[in-house]
Amino acid sequence: MSTPTTEHLAAGRTADVAVAGLTKAYGDVVAMADVDLTIASGEFVAVVGASGCGKSTLLRILAGFERATAGTVEVGGTAVTGPGPDRGVVFQDYGLFPWLSVRENVAYGPARKKLPKAQVAELADRFIAAVGLTRFADTYPAQLSGGMQQRVAIARVLANDPSLLLMDEPFGALDALTRADLQTELKRIHTETRTTVVFVTHSIEEAVYLADRVVVMTGGASHGVPGHVQAVVPVDLPDRDVTSPAFNEVKRTISDLVHTVAAPA
Numbered sequence: 067m068s069t070p071t072t073e074h075l076a077a078g079r080t081a082d083v084a085v086a087g088l089t090k091a092y093g094d095v096v097a098m099a100d101v102d103l104t105i106a107s108g109e110f111v112a113v114v115g116a117s118g119c120g121k122s123t124l125l126r127i128l129a130g131f132e133r134a135t136a137g138t139v140e141v142g143g144t145a146v147t148g149p150g151p152d153r154g155v156v157f158q159d160y161g162l163f164p165w166l167s168v169r170e171n172v173a174y175g176p177a178r179k180k181l182p183k184a185q186v187a188e189l190a191d192r193f194i195a196a197v198g199l200t201r202f203a204d205t206y207p208a209q210l211s212g213g214m215q216q217r218v219a220i221a222r223v224l225a226n227d228p229s230l231l232l233m234d235e236p237f238g239a240l241d242a243l244t245r246a247d248l249q250t251e252l253k254r255i256h257t258e259t260r261t262t263v264v265f266v267t268h269s270i271e272e273a274v275y276l277a278d279r280v281v282v283m284t285g286g287a288s289h290g291v292p293g294h295v296q297a298v299v300p301v302d303l304p305d306r307d308v309t310s311p312a313f314n315e316v317k318r319t320i321s322d323l324v325h326t327v328a329a330p331a
């Protein structure tokens with residue numbers, strides 16, 4: 067695979083996020099209650115927590131796929147009332163169009179915006195290069211490995227120039243080496259674009275490696291207490307050496323918080 071291009075990845079749009087008093091109930095079950103969270107423009111925030119604590123629910127509400135039962139969500143100062151092109155979403159399953167080539171998948175969003183053809187082609191090529199897939203631009207998703215398909219999914223979302231990138235376990239289905247590669251690339255892309263990122267993961271190590279701050283959620287229906295934010299941990303490390311004592315100290319702090327059992331309401 068070719069080395070990803072670090073040039074020409076111009077800073078994209080970026081937005082702050084304000085979540086206040088967010089509550090989501092499914093019938094009688096309150097999945098998540100009273101979540102407050104502010105994210106600065108350009109920040110990378112990871113969300114961790116045990117299964118069922120409401121991580122994906124929070125992300126889906128930010129994406130506008132679901133409406134909150136109570137509370138408010140603003141992205142870039144505008145209330146979220148549904149999905150919008152200002153927010154790009156990457157899931158664990160790549161969600162590519164199998165009948166389109168890599169280039170056509172990445173060009174899809176810009177083409178729908180009716181940008182001039184040359185600009186669409188330039189955008190597609192730039193983001194395909196950014197994820198290291200230039201040599202594969204004319205191949206189809208079925209011909210690519212899972213890691214390569216997820217690179218295409220990331221390029222496709224970035225080509226739409228979102229101001230907020232929402233990622234739900236995007237590397238969860240990948241083997242450890244591919245996952246590490248994509249983490250490094252995402253970190254580099256974030257450094258270059260400064261797009262605000264909210265990244266849901268089960269891996270505390272991945273969260274500490276990638277994020278400026280880690281939101282720890284606890285609770286959930288099976289705990290008898292709604293999912294909520296237990297703590298927000300800043301990752302104040304000069305580098306992200308996963309073997310360093312400082313890195314492991316932050317991991318331990320977060321792990322202890324994840325396993326905090328909230329008192330039933």
Ligand SMILES: Nc1ncnc2c1ncn2[C@@H]1O[C@H](COP(=O)(O)OP(=O)(O)OP(=O)(O)O)[C@@H](O)[C@H]1O
Pocket residue numbers: 092095097115116117118119120121122123124286287288293
């Ligand atoms: N469409 C739905 N209908 C009913 N309950 C739901 C629905 N979606 C989510 N829930 C419930 O809301 C709670 C939070 O779910 P959510 O998927 O957000 O948790 P999560 O932290 O992302 O879990 P996981 O780590 O397993 O993906 C769970 O108890 C879940 O059963």
